[in-house]
Amino acid sequence: MTLTEKQERALCVLDDLIDEGIDVTNLRQEIHLSNTYSYDAVRTRLRRAFGSVENALRAYGLYDQTAEPERLELERCFYIDQDYRVSENRYKSEELKELYGISEIKFQQYKKVLLENLEREALDIYVRDTFPYGLKRDYIYKHKLWHVEKYLRNFYGHSVRKLCEEWDFSYELFNDSYSSFYITQGHIFEGLVGEVLDAIYPGRVESQRRIENCIPDFIVNGRHWIDAKLSEKTAFNRASKTFSKYLKHTENLTIIYAQKSDGVYSFPNVTLVHISRYIPELIKIHRSDLIEKINAFLSNLKINIENVS
Incomplete structure (x- = not known):
């Protein structure tokens, strides 16, 4: 027309x-x-x-809708951008509206249903990427992350303590010295895991590659996803959601950790591996330097955790 x-x-x-x-x-x-x-x-x-x-x-475009779109088709009309904002892919949404004869007002109704889950997912990614400093009010205001402020208000009533309880984080991480220790140790351990993987799989390791809304620490051979965590428990903060999202893209997910946690941790199709499990492989390729690094890191981590606790 x-x-x-x-x-x-x-x-x-x-x-x-x-x-x-x-x-x-x-x-x-x-x-x-x-x-x-x-x-x-x-x-x-x-x-x-x-x-x-x-x-x-x-x-x-009203009154003539031909069929109901699948939820997955609607979800593909949205993405989480680099600022953790839920944004609409106008090209895909217009294509979907044309395909099904969806009116603008009907599309907004679909969007409203999806937004809560999408915004919660955006907040999850933000927390994983920026915790703990990213939840401090001065950080949010400095970077004008008003949408993150809205997520916190909607899902936790502005209470970071409630968020910590749900994620099983220690609220003490907002103590600068305490949080600085864990952030620093996490970065050191991730770097160590990267060195080990590069040695065992030379030229086959990618780091921090974003795939849709996922950023695994490492990808080996294009298919095997690996995350480095200080402890088993750390991996399972909101794990069911994180793992399910990762497993949409890979059938081979491994968590390499440094510290054993109390309790039993497991998730379907996820392998938990202590960093020491790679020592036999390092022996085969004569990388005693990395074995010494692993042992020194584990020894220092144990001592430092006792001191900071």
């Missing part, structure tokens, strides 16, 4: 009303919510352009 300039302008009025949150399929009851338009003015404009309000809504 080719629209005239008058019709295009009339449909822009519907755009404005939808942006104001008004259900344009129920104009008579909803129009009073508009700060810009009156019912009589909108009705007159749509009738002059299309002959009736119903014809205008049909031209806009």
